[in-house]
Every structure is written in structure tokens, then in C-alpha cells.
Amino acid sequence: MDWLNENQLVDLLNIFSENPFYQAIIIVLSSLLLARLFNNVISKLILKIADKTKTHLDNQIIHISRPTVSNSIILIALGLASKLTFPDESGQFTSTVLYTLALLVWSLFFMRLSRIVLVHSSRNTHNLPLVTSQTLPLFQNLSALIISGLAIYIIFILWNIDMTAWLASAGIVGIAVGFAAKDTLANLFSGVLILADAPYKIGDYVVLDTGERGMVTHIGIRSTRMLTRADVELTIPNSIMGNTKIINESGGPYKKFRIQIRVGVAYGSDIDQVKQILFDVALAETTVCADPPPRVRFRSFGNSSLDLDLLCWVEDPSLRGQVIDILLTTIYKEFNKQNIEIPYTKQDLYIKEFPKEKL
Incomplete structure (x- = not known):
């Protein structure tokens, strides 16, 4: 790999031995020592620092990074050692296989990391409001897809495979899928929003x-x-x-729902008595909230009635129909007891004169 300067590494190993086999052994033993040092010393020191924080997110990240770092160190060291000991073609093939395994180890780490971060964010919606318990599977699958795509792209580069044709094919397939699933994608994005x-x-x-x-x-x-x-x-x-x-109807500062009942009484009725009856009926009903208290408002002079509104609140919008039925029934009975007339639409027909009979 280009990012591993093998000539400088060989020059450093020549200080200890010029034999490629011994150089490979030094690399492998050094990697084992470094991996053990990270697991038993460095990661534990970092873990102690993380224990002092308020969140457990950093502790989880450290726990999943320990095997990732140690395994990748060993795999990369084995890849370097195979290049020094095996013939050119077989050494190159073996080292590429080991580097690919190291890349897969890191891909698995980033998948687990994204899953942990997304779960943490779904429980703390102040950080990422888009990530909730409902959208969590979507973002987990999306992150896994992105990480897998990047890993495959890097593996193709590692094996010197031309990606031009693959990317062109993927672009054409993506456009076709986008047109075919237009409505589905619209529902998907709307659901996330x-x-x-x-x-x-x-x-x-x-x-x-x-x-x-x-x-x-x-x-x-x-x-x-x-x-x-x-x-x-x-x-x-x-x-x-x-x-x-x-x-x-359940929105606002609380879930309570206001009921409005329009009542009309005949002209000449005692308006104060009507208001008191409506107020007492609302107070006597147990499903009506005491806070906010019921209200009675005189709204208008109607064509044939004095129009008033009884305003009261219930704990849940689902109680609206039930409470309206109870209040209307009770109001009708109380008005009958107090001889308060509820006017209804009626028409009077006056006949000015009868047509004269023809002789």
C-alpha cells in the first residue's frame, strides 16, 4: 500500500537484522506488543477519563474500539510481514487480503459506532431532532448502507479494480429507481419530516x-x-x-378540549336565571373540568331567541360527544322545570282575504 512507506520500514528493520524472515518476526511481535499495550494500558486510561463524564456514550465507543484497534494492528503487521517473506505475487496477494480484512474490521466498527450514536440520539432528541424511536431503523439502515458502499469502494481501489463502469451503472440504476419509486420516496421523506x-x-x-x-x-x-x-x-x-x-385537538399547552354549546331561549326570559342554570349544569357534571372553570356568554339577539354559549372543558377530546349529550339532556330538563321556553322556528300565515266566488 502506498500509504505504508515500506522502504523506510525496511531501513529501520535493517538496524536489527537484514534477514527478511527475522524482520517479519520483529514486525509481528511488535504488533502483538502494541496491541496488548493498547488493550491493557492506553484504553484503560482513556476509560477512566470517560467514567468521569455524565454520558455513557464515550464508554461504549471505547469498548467497541479496543478489539478493532488491536485486530487491525495485527492484520496490518501480518500484511507487511507477508510482503517481506513471500515471493512478489503471493506476498502482494496475501498482504492485500489481510489489508482487506483490516478494512472490514474498521467497517464493522463504524457500523456499530453509528448504531450506538443513533440510539443515543433517539433517546436525547435535543441533539438530533430528526432521529426518534420511529425513525431510528431508517437512519440505522441508511448509515449501514453508506458505510458498506464506502467500504466496497475502498476495497475495489485496494484490489486495483476500475470503478468507472460500476459507478456509471449505479447512476443509471439510481435514476430508474428514483422515477419508479417517486411516490414511495415522497412518502418516505414526508414521514421523516x-x-x-x-x-x-x-x-x-x-x-x-x-x-x-x-x-x-x-x-x-x-x-x-x-x-x-x-x-x-x-x-x-x-x-x-x-x-x-x-x-x-390535543395540541396546545394541555390536552384538554373546549366544548361550546349554543342555547337559545325565548324573549322575555330571565337572562340571569338562564345563565345560572347553564353554569350549575356544567359544574354538576363530573366529566367537565373545574380548571378552567365553565363560562356562560350572552352572544346575540337572534331572530326569535336570546342566544347564549356554554363554554366548558373536558380532559380529552374523545369525551366531546359524550359530554355534549349529557349537558344538552340536563339543560333541556332544567329548562322544562323552570318553565323556560326554548323557541323553535315557526311561521305565521295571515290570509288577507278569500277569493270571491264566481257567479
């Missing part, structure tokens, strides 16, 4: 601009699933979810 931006999460009640309302049950790389109040599961591609208007 949804998981990173988090406009909604699992368990949230959302309303789409097409009118569907339900609870989010799954956020995947390709699609999002939501369960409607009719217990029907909808599967929506992420490319659509990423480009549509979404109302998250």
Missing part, C-alpha cells in the same frame, strides 16, 4: 381539512393511521399528511 416536526403524535385527536376526525394510532415512515369515532381505521400516505391542513 412529520416525525421530526411532530405536528401530531400517537394518541392525539386530529381533524383533516377533508373532514375526517380521529385518534392517531400509528405514525410510520410511509403512512399515518388514525381511528375514527366509528372505529374505522384510516391509512393516509404521509405525502398527503405533509401537505394538508390538520387541526390537532
Whole structure:
């Protein structure tokens, strides 16, 4: 290998012996000594320093680097020794095989390193917000693919294989796959952005601009699933979810959901009495939150009624329909008890005169 200056190494080994066989033995023994020194002394010193840090990430990196460094030192030393002892062609072939094994050892190290870093990042989303527990498999596979591709490229260079034709073929295949999987890739990228931006999460009640309302049950790389109040599961591609208007009823500073009930009473009704009845009905219902407290607002003078709004909160958007049913039933019964009229639309027909009968 060009990066190993063999002439300088041979000049250094000639100080001890000019016999290639003895030089090879010196290289191998030195590598074993260096590998043992790293495992038993250097790595332990670094590990003691890492123990003083708050995170365990550096400890994990040191543990996986110990066999990688020691094994690569020995493999590279065996490659150099084989060049000194074997004939030219066989020595070159043997050393290239050993260098390839050393490269594979480092490739495995970087795969394990990327997996550890990504798992650590998924548990601490402040560092890399794109890496979450849902996107973790995607980034792990992507990093493994990149590392494998680089390793294969370096191995081809190591064995003096021309990469031009391979790269051209890979480019053509990539363009074809990109056109064929356009929709899939759009869903994939939209899924990653949804998981990173988090406009909604699992368990949230959302309303789409097409009118569907339900609870989010799954956020995947390709699609999002939501369960409607009719217990029907909808599967929506992420490319659509990423480009549509979404109302998250569970969003905001807390998950509580406000209910608004419009009530109309006849003109002439005691407005203070009506307000008190509505307020008492909301307070008496156990599923209505005490904080924020219920509110009653006089909204307008309607065509045939005085219009008021009862505003109250429930702990979860899923309780909306149930609580509205309870409150409306209770309000109707209380109004009947207090003789408060709930007007309804009606029309009076006045006949000015009857047509005269023809003689």
C-alpha cells in the first residue's frame, strides 16, 4: 500500500537484522506488543477519563474500539510481514487480503459506532431532532448502507479494480429507481419530516381539512393511521399528511378540549336565571373540568331567541360527544322545570282575504 512507506520500514528493520524472515518476526511481535499495550494500558486510561463524564456514550465507543484497534494492528503487521517473506505475487496477494480484512474490521466498527450514536440520539432528541424511536431503523439502515458502499469502494481501489463502469451503472440504476419509486420516496421523506416536526403524535385527536376526525394510532415512515369515532381505521400516505391542513385537538399547552354549546331561549326570559342554570349544569357534571372553570356568554339577539354559549372543558377530546349529550339532556330538563321556553322556528300565515266566488 502506498500509504505504508515500506522502504523506510525496511531501513529501520535493517538496524536489527537484514534477514527478511527475522524482520517479519520483529514486525509481528511488535504488533502483538502494541496491541496488548493498547488493550491493557492506553484504553484503560482513556476509560477512566470517560467514567468521569455524565454520558455513557464515550464508554461504549471505547469498548467497541479496543478489539478493532488491536485486530487491525495485527492484520496490518501480518500484511507487511507477508510482503517481506513471500515471493512478489503471493506476498502482494496475501498482504492485500489481510489489508482487506483490516478494512472490514474498521467497517464493522463504524457500523456499530453509528448504531450506538443513533440510539443515543433517539433517546436525547435535543441533539438530533430528526432521529426518534420511529425513525431510528431508517437512519440505522441508511448509515449501514453508506458505510458498506464506502467500504466496497475502498476495497475495489485496494484490489486495483476500475470503478468507472460500476459507478456509471449505479447512476443509471439510481435514476430508474428514483422515477419508479417517486411516490414511495415522497412518502418516505414526508414521514421523516412529520416525525421530526411532530405536528401530531400517537394518541392525539386530529381533524383533516377533508373532514375526517380521529385518534392517531400509528405514525410510520410511509403512512399515518388514525381511528375514527366509528372505529374505522384510516391509512393516509404521509405525502398527503405533509401537505394538508390538520387541526390537532390535543395540541396546545394541555390536552384538554373546549366544548361550546349554543342555547337559545325565548324573549322575555330571565337572562340571569338562564345563565345560572347553564353554569350549575356544567359544574354538576363530573366529566367537565373545574380548571378552567365553565363560562356562560350572552352572544346575540337572534331572530326569535336570546342566544347564549356554554363554554366548558373536558380532559380529552374523545369525551366531546359524550359530554355534549349529557349537558344538552340536563339543560333541556332544567329548562322544562323552570318553565323556560326554548323557541323553535315557526311561521305565521295571515290570509288577507278569500277569493270571491264566481257567479
